[in-house]
Amino acid sequence: MAGVSSRANEGSKAVPKAGTKPAARPASKAGPGSATRKGRSFGRAAHREPEKPAPITSGRYTPPIPRSYKQSPRWMGPAILALLLLGMVTIIVNYVGVLPGGASNWYLLLGLGFITSGFLLATRYR
Numbered sequence: 001m002a003g004v005s006s007r008a009n010e011g012s013k014a015v016p017k018a019g020t021k022p023a024a025r026p027a028s029k030a031g032p033g034s035a036t037r038k039g040r041s042f043g044r045a046a047h048r049e050p051e052k053p054a055p056i057t058s059g060r061y062t063p064p065i066p067r068s069y070k071q072s073p074r075w076m077g078p079a080i081l082a083l084l085l086l087g088m089v090t091i092i093v094n095y096v097g098v099l100p101g102g103a104s105n106w107y108l109l110l111g112l113g114f115i116t117s118g119f120l121l122a123t124r125y126r
């Protein structure tokens with residue numbers, strides 16, 4: 001059995017003892033690829049344009065002056081809510097079967113139309 005353990009250890013690498021540092025790589029070996037330091041590419045240096053001086057700015061932000069202040073009419077908010085709620089109620093009442101003619105796909109489409117109208121109106125709200 002002693003021969004088995006010696007064969008098993010032949011291909012294994014040496015493990016450093018606890019508390020010691022592993023051996024460092026030699027400094028002469030180059031790494032993979034041909035990367036250069038940032039800002040040190042040699043091919044583009046001759047083609048660079050001269051840098052423009054930065055404009056003088058103050059430390060405060062000045063927002064642009066609005067051309068026109070847009071505001072939605074007062075009825076738009078309640079109309080959006082009414083269309084969304086009307087569509088929701090139409091769909092719920094359709095599934096309960098309270099509407100005349102029983103449950104129908106047309107009532108479902110009507111409810112989805114109300115909800116879609118409410119969303120389209122909401123996209124115009126300012």
